[in-house]
Amino acid sequence: MEVIKVANKHSSKYKLISKSIVEFRKEQGLTQKQLAEKLGVSVSYLSKIEAPNTEKSFSLELLFDIAEALEISIHDLLKYLR
Numbered sequence: 043m044e045v046i047k048v049a050n051k052h053s054s055k056y057k058l059i060s061k062s063i064v065e066f067r068k069e070q071g072l073t074q075k076q077l078a079e080k081l082g083v084s085v086s087y088l089s090k091i092e093a094p095n096t097e098k099s100f101s102l103e104l105l106f107d108i109a110e111a112l113e114i115s116i117h118d119l120l121k122y123l124r
Contacts, residue, residue, distance in 0.1 A: 053097055058122035059105070064092050066112045066119070080111040 067077050078088040081104070090098040109116045 059119055060092050060096050062119045066114055081107050
């Protein structure tokens, strides 16, 4: 039996948000480990979210937490979706 992977229907949007997360994290001089600790998530989970080829979806709650941890507006994280 062949297993077919079904991509997240919004994967391209998650990739754009991930790009913003990486940019703001680096602008603030934070490592993935430092941001993961602020968020209370594992480094491997954050790494999957930030990966340019990510298929990882994440919750709106986590997105709010990331914006708060980076001290930016949620709108900033969505800047590439406009």
